[in-house]
Amino acid sequence: MTLALSVWNGRIAPVFDVSERCLIFSGGLEGPLPEPDLFPSFDADDRARFLSGRGVTHLVCGALSREYEDALLDQGIEALSFAAGPVARILEALKAGTLEQELFSMPGCGCPRRRCRRRGQGNRLGPALRGTQ
Template identity: 30%
Template structure:
């Protein structure tokens, strides 16, 4: 399990962060390694202020992590995450919240409202995400 603080990007004016969420058919992709589309979301003062789609073609872990870091992504919310992707994200200083499922809009809203720990956003077979 890879859970880290999501406080990256906190400023005196308020909370500002760019997150990436891999998705398929409006839901969180179950495995980052197979994801082809990521939603890049800018959140400022607890509101989505911009978003765009990033298409990837089964990038190597370090290449994708480098691209996300170059795009100033600070947090990745995803389902499963392989050790190689986890290592690449750590190297790129990108935090991750794993074992996440659900409708992408609801997940982003839950993250903003600090409700992502709810059971309905936890992948089946996972007992807990936050310790």
């Protein structure tokens, strides 16, 4: 599995739709942070294809509009949206399997780490994404 984090200023970007950069973790969550990648445009389909082309299967991001969510789902990418916090703390929570805590939810979000729209039964990261088998 390959994970991407939408980032801004060392934190999860508050709104994915207008974020400019992401970190892509293709070799697990251990080791130094990868260099940020610049999104090719603000178009939903372009972003989804960009992430899919890099093998991304899961995206951790802040707020996410339906248009962008649909584009990601069409490319087979699961969005763990409405996350908030510094990148280092988010990575620790991912490794520990505790991202679903309210502490990592955007202010005012009534459904921490649960899928709010057509996304199914809940955002659970498997052991493979956390770097354990």
